[in-house]
Amino acid sequence: MDAVSIPSPLREARQLRRVPDACAVVIFGATGDLTNRKLMPALNTLSRLGMLPEECAVIGFARRPMTDEQFRAEVAQAVRGATSGAVDAAAWDRFAERLHYVQADFREPSGYDRLRQTLERLDREHGTAGNRLYYLATAPELYGEIVQRLGAHGLVTRPAPGSEGGPPWTRVIVEKPIGRDLASAQDLNRALLSVFRESQIFRIDHYLGKETVQNILVFRFANGIFEPIWNQHYVDHVQITVAESIGVEGRAGYYETAGVVRDIIQSHMMQLLTLMAMESPVAIDPDAVRSEKVKVLRAARRIARTEVARHVVFGQYGPGAIDGQRVPGYRAEPRVAPGSRTPTFVAMRLYIDNWRWAGVPFYLRTGKRLPKRVTEVAVQFKRAPLPLFGDSAAGEPNLLALNIQPDEAISLRFVAKAPGTTMTLRPVDMGFRFGAAFGTEEMSAYERLLLDCLLGDSTLFTRRDEVEEAWDLVEPILSWWEPSTPPQPIPIYAAGTWGPEAAGSLVAGDNPVESSRLVVLPDLAQAAASAGERLARRCALAVAGRGECAIALAGGDTPRALYARLASEPLRSRIPWRQVRVFWGDERGVPPQDPRSNFRIAQEALLSRVPIPDHRIHRMPAERADAESAAEVYAALLREHLPAAADGWPQFDLVLLGL
């Protein structure tokens, strides 16, 4: 089959049963974990389902000495381990005949000569027609060298510029991570492109092989009713969560050098973000889809170093319990440094500066040892403009949840009237489950992506500019967190919880939409309690982010009620007073001991009752006769102690204007 004429997988129904060209698949790292757990079971399934061509051979390439027979026995064990029921013996026998092994160190040139001889033999014996798919399933440090040697040994057919290539064709699948920062990703891309053309390179992110991830595109662009409201006019915010209940398992060696931002944010979460936020592509083809995804990444606002603390919360799991079982903290895991600062959790707020999304926060949250395994994208819509049925209904915005794992499902939350004589409103969910609706067994992500690559369709693989833009976006966050002199200790969260408290505040109490909301409470006591709770959350967030919290206090009677709350338990103990700095938003022109002084009110009701150090209390020198110069002195003080925003103005974490 000619690769150019192959229909796109997203446009065509799978029943069309496309079967790829004859080819040889070479797996670099054939004895590794990925090969055993994912690649071989996926290839065996494709073979069993008749989705591999008859003329197909699979060559394992690794350094352990093994005969073809020993290799087949090892793969048989891997396939058995990955199959829940009994392995189809006849199908396995057919697959086993395709398996071959070449032993060499990837750095040893003679290994590539042996590989070429094996491939030429298999072209004759299996009719693999000179088509090659190389799968780099080994340590990323080796990718550059393997690719160079493939080129040098004449193992790559490079198509003419502008041509799709083949037959015979050569393709390469590159596993993540693609680099560990922008510069190393660019280096790797340059190395790949010195041997292959971009159309031959398939950078795999297995998230894109999941049905529900692909369904984000179908949901958005095959239905007419969602796109009109998929924008800043109707969407309040978007939350993307990738939660794992497992810890670092056996991957500490890798994880200690990677951390959660490289492991999940730069790859999987960027894919979810771009699919959620992209414009409609002009066609469902690889370049049209990927060009729209890249535009989202370009429009995503880079977080300045000075702003990272306000938009990002890091955490690391401590000891705790998952499903009732005690589990150790990250630092007690094998091969983790005792004082490790590697983050296992991150929550962040991103903005996409384009017309569709201006001002809409996207909250990304991912972590290990969270209470359950779940991947979900939730779109929260704006509230009804008028609370016709009272506050209870106004408090429940519509929520569209796209569940990606463990259940693949879509649900929409709306408000309904509960049965009865009173107008009592309740949120209800309208749901759709993929398994129940279609009743068919889904393809695994690796089955799907291997098949697409064999068919030459790169729609679900990441393009060079996509990877590099994603690195460009996360790099300021990494470079803020990973300097040689750490800015702060890492917040520890108990395993089995949803991460540091500050992460919850990032969404709940701290987003601009929430803070611009009018909250009506029945009396001053409840208003003070609610404001105290918000202040404590805001404080925890700021301290977790940049090590301290700057608050501007107010005077008058209503703040006095709040101050009394803050000075009493439980809020008094929850607020990290030693890291708080207080200023005043306004002051009366009187000495500090005057009963009308805003400073005196705060001092008596709050500051003298909590352990805030004196040097962190910055009162206005309002008793001075020359108010202008007093204001200048205070302005200089603010500039000295407060972080500056992008426009240079000093920024408070919280300004109290009364209640």
Ligand SMILES: NC(=O)c1ccc[n+]([C@@H]2O[C@H](COP(=O)([O-])OP(=O)(O)OC[C@H]3O[C@@H](n4cnc5c(N)ncnc54)[C@H](OP(=O)(O)O)[C@@H]3O)[C@@H](O)[C@H]2O)c1
């Ligand atoms: N495992 C996963 O679930 C997973 C998921 C996503 C991405 N990935 C990525 O996939 C890649 C492979 O991961 P993995 O977990 O499978 O790694 P792994 O278990 O360490 O396997 C590495 C493989 O490479 C071979 N190898 C290493 N150095 C070699 C050399 N100098 N010459 C010849 N062979 C050499 C090893 O052969 P020997 O047996 O001779 O050592 C082994 O077959 C990595 O880039 C990883 O980041 C893995």
